[in-house]
Amino acid sequence: MRRAGVMRCIVLGMFAALAASACTAGEPLKVGSKRFTESYILGEIVAQTAQGARVPVVHKPGMGATGILFAAVKSGAIDVYPEYTGTIAFELLKDRSATDLAAINRALAPLGLGAGVPLGFNNSYALAMLEADAERLGIVSLSDLARHPRLRFGLSQEFLNRADGWPVLRSAYRFGFEPAGLDHGLAYEALAAGQIDAIDVYTTDAKRARYRLRVLADDRGVFPRYDAVLVYRLDLGARFPAAWSALQKLEGRISTQRMVALNAQAELDGKPFAAVARDFLSGADDAPAAGARAGFLQLLFGADFWRLTGQHLLLVFVSLAFAVAGGIPLGIAAARDPGVARTVLAIVGVVQTVPSLALLAFLIPLLGTIGTLPALLALFLYSLLPIVRNTYSGLLDIPAALQEAARALGLPATARLRLIELPLAARSILSGVKTSAVVNVGTATIAAFIGAGGYGERIASGLALNDNAVLLAGAVPAAGLALLVEALFSQLDRRLISAGLQSPGPGR
Amino acid sequence: MSALIRLENVAKSYGGKPVLAPLSLDFSAGAVTVLIGESGCGKSTLLRLILGLLRPDGGRVLFDGRALDAGNVDALRHRIGYVIQDGGLFPHLSAERNVTLLARFLRRAPGAIDARVAELAGLVRIDRQALERYPRDLSGGQRQRVGLMRALMLDPPALLLDEPLGALDPITRAELQAELKAIFDRLGKTVVLVTHDMNEAAHFADRIVLLRGGRIVQQGTLADLLQRPAEPYVRDFIRSQAGRLQEPV
Numbered sequence: 001m002r003r004a005g006v007m008r009c010i011v012l013g014m015f016a017a018l019a020a021s022a023c024t025a026g027e028p029l030k031v032g033s034k035r036f037t038e039s040y041i042l043g044e045i046v047a048q049t050a051q052g053a054r055v056p057v058v059h060k061p062g063m064g065a066t067g068i069l070f071a072a073v074k075s076g077a078i079d080v081y082p083e084y085t086g087t088i089a090f091e092l093l094k095d096r097s098a099t100d101l102a103a104i105n106r107a108l109a110p111l112g113l114g115a116g117v118p119l120g121f122n123n124s125y126a127l128a129m130l131e132a133d134a135e136r137l138g139i140v141s142l143s144d145l146a147r148h149p150r151l152r153f154g155l156s157q158e159f160l161n162r163a164d165g166w167p168v169l170r171s172a173y174r175f176g177f178e179p180a181g182l183d184h185g186l187a188y189e190a191l192a193a194g195q196i197d198a199i200d201v202y203t204t205d206a207k208r209a210r211y212r213l214r215v216l217a218d219d220r221g222v223f224p225r226y227d228a229v230l231v232y233r234l235d236l237g238a239r240f241p242a243a244w245s246a247l248q249k250l251e252g253r254i255s256t257q258r259m260v261a262l263n264a265q266a267e268l269d270g271k272p273f274a275a276v277a278r279d280f281l282s283g284a285d286d287a288p289a290a291g292a293r294a295g296f297l298q299l300l301f302g303a304d305f306w307r308l309t310g311q312h313l314l315l316v317f318v319s320l321a322f323a324v325a326g327g328i329p330l331g332i333a334a335a336r337d338p339g340v341a342r343t344v345l346a347i348v349g350v351v352q353t354v355p356s357l358a359l360l361a362f363l364i365p366l367l368g369t370i371g372t373l374p375a376l377l378a379l380f381l382y383s384l385l386p387i388v389r390n391t392y393s394g395l396l397d398i399p400a401a402l403q404e405a406a407r408a409l410g411l412p413a414t415a416r417l418r419l420i421e422l423p424l425a426a427r428s429i430l431s432g433v434k435t436s437a438v439v440n441v442g443t444a445t446i447a448a449f450i451g452a453g454g455y456g457e458r459i460a461s462g463l464a465l466n467d468n469a470v471l472l473a474g475a476v477p478a479a480g481l482a483l484l485v486e487a488l489f490s491q492l493d494r495r496l497i498s499a500g501l502q503s504p505g506p507g508r
Numbered sequence: 509m510s511a512l513i514r515l516e517n518v519a520k521s522y523g524g525k526p527v528l529a530p531l532s533l534d535f536s537a538g539a540v541t542v543l544i545g546e547s548g549c550g551k552s553t554l555l556r557l558i559l560g561l562l563r564p565d566g567g568r569v570l571f572d573g574r575a576l577d578a579g580n581v582d583a584l585r586h587r588i589g590y591v592i593q594d595g596g597l598f599p600h601l602s603a604e605r606n607v608t609l610l611a612r613f614l615r616r617a618p619g620a621i622d623a624r625v626a627e628l629a630g631l632v633r634i635d636r637q638a639l640e641r642y643p644r645d646l647s648g649g650q651r652q653r654v655g656l657m658r659a660l661m662l663d664p665p666a667l668l669l670d671e672p673l674g675a676l677d678p679i680t681r682a683e684l685q686a687e688l689k690a691i692f693d694r695l696g697k698t699v700v701l702v703t704h705d706m707n708e709a710a711h712f713a714d715r716i717v718l719l720r721g722g723r724i725v726q727q728g729t730l731a732d733l734l735q736r737p738a739e740p741y742v743r744d745f746i747r748s749q750a751g752r753l754q755e756p757v
Contacts, residue, residue: 407659424599
């Protein structure tokens with residue numbers, strides 16, 4: 001029981017530390033966006049519009065898929081994010097009739113939320129094929145497509161699973177095949193390479209022209225309208241009146257063609273989202289993209305490099321510090337009592353098997369927030385196993401004769417632990433901490449998908465943009481950091497482990 | 509002579525299998541007692557019971573008239589030196605740190621600690637340079653000398669040794685045997701030494717206690733055992749080791 005109490009204190013401590021850091025300074029207006037190009041751009045447009053009204057704004061870009069954004073706005077972790085009417089009706093309200101704004105708002109009001117400011121374009125789902133293939137097979141509409149059951153589909157996970165996506169499409173057109181799940185950013189390459197024949201696209205998709213896609217007609221009218229709107233907390237107007245009235249003026253400002261153009265600037269010309277939004281708001285977006293695409297080194301050491309590095313280090317080492325503080329005592333407790341060992345090792349082992357995105361998705365509603373806190377908690381939980389297990393086995397591996405010699409000296413248990421047992425187990429414990437740290441550097445890249453930042457932010461936008469350079473600009477520093485951490489711990493091993501336990505060098 | 513250590517009807521079994529039948533035994537202050545027997549006879553278990561490393565199933569252990577219990581066991585251990593095969597040194601500490609570990613923990617004066625280390629180094633004849641090394645860089649004989657220093661650091665009245673020469677080569681063994689005997693004579697401590705070697709027993713013992721299957725077969729001087737064996741087993745045990753008895757020491 002006392003050990004459970006210790007665990008709870010550690011987790012609460014983590015909360016308190018972060019809550020304190022979050023509550024300094026006046027609360028800014030928090031904008032969220034989903035993990036695809038258009039949402040990044042719209043999020044930037046919303047954030048910069050509010051900033052123009054002299055309101056402190058935070059944009060949490062690319063936080064995740066629909067469910068995560070909706071949970072975030074409900075909990076107050078964000079105040080506003082761009083969304084689509086069809087998505088709200090089908091996916092969030094599970095109500096096929098609530099497709100107009102008035103019906104949507106009636107359903108959202110009890111949650112303290114509203115939807116409004118239609119931006120002026122409809123970004124519907126559609127299925128697309130390579131123009132050449134479609135021409136050869138004579139496919140123009142989805143009904144035509146259904147007559148070719150041998151074609152292979154690569155559909156995004158979100159499209160596959162959302163109520164207004166594949167399920168309604170499959171039953172309306174009686175598609176008789178199993179599609180493969182694929183990241184949306186990768187689907188185009190797979191299509192171009194001939195690995196799949198049809199993918200899901202958005203009607204404002206920038207890559208339609210570049211990949212010569214034919215967008216198939218929805219001849220049975222299955223897809224509802226996906227008018228772009230803002231989903232916001234109802235208290236937004238009262239808390240940020242100036243920002244709110246500025247946001248109202250975005251209504252009707254973005255046509256479908258304009259959105260396709262904005263998406264193309266980001267995806268095809270490699271223009272940063274913030275710049276796309278800035279040029280749109282200043283009316284300069286019709287000007288051609290300035291200069292060539294940024295080189296890899298410029299991307300790698302871009303303006304956000306130190307911010308991302310700081311966030312990544314914070315995620316890795318804060319969670320690691322808590323895992324060391326919690327994991328070593330748990331390992332000691334396990335080594336003392338076989339019953340405790342069974343329980344503790346089973347629990348930390350099971351946590352390890354939960355996929356990281358699933359764990360994050362599970363922690364968000366539990367903690368009622370997105371971003372750094374659930375990411376830290378997830379990394380903390382993942383770090384526990386190697387540390388607990390290595391502390392436990394390091395202590396059990398001490399020869400019985402030495403343990404007995406320590407007791408026979410008349411040293412009390414705490415002194416034996418401090419002076420003899422922990423120093424003898426130190427190498428094993430340290431190697432557990434090293435494993436956790438190195439694995440943490442990699443796992444922390446996932447944190448970007450829930451808005452916790454770090455190098456994963458570049459990986460997420462690289463995937464969303466289908467831009468390998470951006471992706472590598474995130475993956476390369478993460479790999480470098482992992483190597484650096486590895487080297488750091490080798491140094492620590494030499495410093496912290498007694499020379500009497502090191503393997504004898506040639507000079508001895 | 510009064511008994512410094514006394515076992516009263518002490519019994520011990522592991523998993524239902526008796527290792528020590530209820531037995532009583534006194535260890536007189538200043539005498540050297542050798543516990544001998546084949547492996548599994550309970551001689552090492554007896555040492556562990558005296559140190560409180562094992563708890564007896566029945567009976568009690570008294571040290572200097574006080575019964576051993578959880579409250580006083582650490583304090584009593586400070587008054588008993590314990591030496592095991594191969595020294596039992598902690599590999600992460602230098603030889604000197606091994607010797608002084610307990611004294612430092614008990615916050616003894618540094619000057620007194622240094623003086624005691626110098627004195628013990630002279631007693632066991634080890635040079636100060638060897639004391640700066642880690643156990644893995646010492647010879648088997650040196651490790652055993654350091655183990656003896658550690659056991660004697662607080663100048664305890666009793667010294668327990670469990671096969672102290674068991675891991676040594678024959679030459680080092682003979683050398684250390686002679687030195688150890690001289691040290692016992694000089695210090696006059698209550699010594700309990702466990703061995704399976706009759707030659708070693710004959711060399712050290714004021715009294716020999718022969719154990720078999722957790723029971724005392726006979727106790728007395730070597731002459732008692734040779735001339736007035738209590739059971740045929742005594743003669744058999746001695747005869748089985750007769751070859752070794754003839755070996756020059």
